[in-house]
Amino acid sequence: MQGVAASRADARVRPEREDDGAPELPVDVRRRISALARTPRLLIACDYDGALTPTDTGDTNTARPHPLAVRALRELADLPATTCAVISSRPLTSLATLSRLPAEIHLVGAHGTEPDTALHTHPSNKPTALQALREHVEATATCYIGGGDGEEDALAHLTGPDAGIRVGEHTAPTMAAHTIPDTPTAALFLAALVTERRAWTFGERPTPIERLSLLSNQTSVALVGPDARLAWLCHPEPDSGAVFAEILGGRSAGTFALAPAHGGQPLGQRYEPGTMTVHTRFAGLHVTDYLAHPTQRGRTDLVRVLSGTAPTLVEFAPRPDFGRTPVRLRAHTDGLVVQGADFPMVLHAPGVQWAIDHDGVHDSARATVHPTSEHPVVLELRLGTGDLSAAPVAETDRRRAVRDHWAGWLDTLSLPVAARELAARSALTLRGLCTPSGGVMAAATTSLPEEIGGVRNWDYRYCWLRDGALTVRALVSLGSTAEADAFLDWVHRVVATVPSPELLRPLYTLAGTDLGPEETIESLAGYAGSRPVRVGNAADHQVQLDVFGPVVELIADLAHRRGVLADRDWELVRSMAEAVARRWHEPDHGIWEERDEPRQRVYSKVMCWVTLDRAVRLAGRFGRVVDPVWGPLAADIAAEVVAKGWNETVGAYTTAYEGEDLDAASLHIGLSGLLDPANERFQATVTAVEAGLRQGPTVYRYRRDDGLPGGEGGFHLCTAWLIEAYLLTGRGVEAEELFAHLVERAGPTGLIPEEFDPDSERALGNHPQAYSHLGLIRCAQLLDRHR
Incomplete structure (x- = not known):
């Protein structure tokens, strides 16, 4: 259509x-x-x-x-x-x-x-x-x-x-x-x-997802299109309502656009090396965008610097709460005051003459500015404050502080040689998804579709126990542990809110609180008409028994790196192991959060085994006392998975005990060490996943009917898993080939969304996706060892 x-x-x-x-x-x-x-x-x-x-x-x-x-x-x-x-x-x-x-x-x-x-x-x-x-x-x-x-x-x-x-x-x-x-x-x-x-x-003709660039100061995130249009920004938290949601609703969902008045097209966009500062170039115009370090709690400053020779048209139309809150704009000598939102908001723009239009509901503002290389125009969108006075620190000094924050951190990492620049951008992206609370966003957006025009549109702006642990574990592997410490602080606070650890939910808000009900934003058309646009995520009420394993593996990695196991982290390991001991035998919804009946999933059982196996190993190395049932129970879980997870008809380990459908997550029966990679059944599973779930440059999660209409693209994390499985089974050539395809899936500025559709050759899913970037880092590290 x-x-x-x-x-x-x-x-x-x-x-x-x-x-x-x-x-x-x-x-x-x-x-x-x-x-x-x-x-x-x-x-x-x-x-x-x-x-x-x-x-x-x-x-x-x-x-x-x-x-x-x-x-x-x-x-x-x-x-x-x-x-x-x-x-x-x-x-x-x-x-x-x-x-x-x-x-x-x-x-x-x-x-x-x-x-x-x-x-x-x-x-x-x-x-x-x-x-x-x-x-x-x-x-x-x-x-x-x-x-x-x-x-x-x-x-x-x-x-x-x-x-x-x-x-x-x-x-x-x-x-x-x-x-x-x-x-x-x-x-x-x-x-x-x-x-x-x-x-x-x-939907309006949307920007290709992979061409959106992420801004972050770790308190807030934003997305900027290749044409310097602000596509996404939420406030006061990244999981709050959007103030600018053009990527989901077109201009009516919020506009902050900069372009030459003569109508020239953008010539290119790039990150300043080692930073989260984005440069967009037009003929005669250069736009620099960054999120400044917050000067006070609850405040976000988006700084946009215009330099060059071209007169520039500025369009400004904030639309708080996904456009559901009417706003009025009031012009002042030093900029615009936005009225109507639940928080104060101004655009600091001294001397700019604004034309304000009213459509009966909202106000919009337009202006033409005249930057020069010597005297750039600086526009500062300030959220959480009504202060229109000049910033106490010069813009050039603020930009330098932002550069030093990111580039200085990047210099401390041990980056892989394989795809080094892309791995560096992935590391910056993962850190950009980490927040001051310790919560880690699974992705920066909501409702970017897994199928154009489809209904598989989910809100990923929250913190999953699994995703957060995997994200900061990737940073630990590169040499940065501060994010892992903050995340574990977050986990401890969340665990303290439940009577028993087996009652943990799979995900929480970034602050560590329960999510509200999942709702749809009826006023938004969705990306390319893909609806519904969802806020919240009903998966927070699911049973996902795999979430304990990644947390315990994170603690194990930290302890091995530091040579010491903190008492509080051991207590968390004990909690995770006890949760597994009580519930491992139950069916669950699994890593993919299918909105269908729970099943006895192979991946979930493997992660239950990982929880107990790593707990026993940690105790042995660091002299901790273990519950005597953990070791035998781990052996029992492994034996059951090996016996019941194998399907003779398919010739592979399948999704669940009772089915014949394949799932890329079942590769973890070998990736985790439960089975020796040389095991014939694991190698047969790798071959089956390759034959049944790989399509050219990408790997699908599964092909089964999951109870939802429509389809989805290949999942980049699954591609990374198959690369790892190739390496473990001695198929280095195939691993190198598939890794090259994964690298090609990155957008022009190095960001990778959730999925890729090999038929239409377009990116899909929320963006940037932590899974995709941590998968790329993992594969690059493994290829370094292989080479």
Whole structure:
């Protein structure tokens, strides 16, 4: 469908602007257009005389519909889940001849009593015809546009999200929620509805996910597109509501854009080496973006520096809480004050002259600035403060402090030789996903889709026990332990909130608290029309018994690196082992958090074994006392997995004991050391995963029916696992080849999202994804050893 929509771009209806002589739609009507455009199944029904054609044209036998209205109805009817109809007092044959509307627009004549073939009932009047249409298409909202006499009965039957539009000047009261003056304005209404409905259905043409660059100061994160548009920023926390969510909702979800006034295209984007500062270059314009170090708790400063010779157009339209909070902008000598959000917000921009527009709900601001190389223009978006005074530290000094913070840390790491620059960017990215609370984001975003147009859109801005442990463990392997210490502090605080460790949830907010209910943001169209846009994650109520293993392995790595095992960390190991001892035998939802029935999953059992195995080893090395049941229980779990996880028909270890479906996570039966890599059954599993789950440059998690519609791309972490499995089984050439493919999946600035679709060759999923970057680091380290 998107290809069809794109191919018709030149022929699309475009509402004429006010300065072109077209009438202006009232504010209440514009608001209703936005609401109607976002309903799942929309019915638009119009009267003919008075709505589509004026009633004062003289000869009613030759009255043609307004051309703009006809084009709009055609395009609306061409959109998915959108039905158009004309219900007229004219006889059906006359209506068809006169209107010349295409067959996809349903016609009902003779005051609603003569339907076309769409309806199998025989309505008795306009209201019953409208109701029959509504039921036939299962409309979630109906818009009825009435213009002539006898419209009030139909308008009176509209309820809830329905909208009644009365056209023309009428002295009698109307049941319609809105009135517009004439037929040209009704045509403009339909044209505007086309624009918003299409954007809602397909989404605006989005930036490829892998081309988005991450900004971070470890308190906040943001994404900047290759055209210097701010695509994503939340406040006051990275898992709070978005202030700018253009990547999910287009301009209406928040805009902060910088571009040459002459309209030139971006020439390139890069990170300043070793930092999280992003440079975007246009002809005559250079944009530098970074998040400054926070000067106070709850404050975020996004600094945007413009230099060069080109006059630059600035667009600024914050939309707090995913655009659900109306905002007003107030211009001051030193910038703009944003009113309406739950927290103070200003744009520090001394001397800039702003033009402020109001669309009836929100304000937007525009300005043209004139930077030079000697005198750059500095724009500072300050969230969490209303202070418009000059910063006490010069911008160049703030930028230098940011550079030193990141580059100085990077210099302390022991980076792999393989793909060294990409591994360095991966390390910076992982650290950028770590927060002051110790919580670690699984990814910076929510609802970037696993399938374009699909429903597999999840919120990854939280801290998973598993993901967080794997992320900071990757940093430990490079030589940085501060992030692991902070994460373990976070884990200790979370464990203290539950009566027993086996009751831990798989994920929590970055602050370590329970998530609220998962909800959808109905006002956002989603990336490329992929809905729903979700906030929260219902997986926090699942049973995931694999989460204990990564935490214990992290503690083991720290202890081995330091030569000492902290008492509190040993107590955490004991808690994890006890949790496994109580629950290892249960079915669970597993690492992929499938919203289906729990199963006896091989990967989860392997991670239960890892928990006990590493606990026993730690105790032996550091002289700790173990529960005597741990060793035998670990052996029992291993024996059960080896026996029950193997499927003779498939010739591999499968997802779960009771099924024949493959899962890349089951490779961990060898990657973890439970089985010797030389074991024939492990090698057969590697071959089966390669044959069944690898497609060219990527590896899928699984191919089974998981209870959700649609599909997904290959998962970069699974690609990393197969690379490791190749190396363990002596297949170095295949490992090198697949690693080269993984490296190629990185975007121009070195960031990697969650997934890759080998058919469309496009990136998918939330971005940047910690799993993808830690997988790349792990593979680079293993290849160094192999080489």
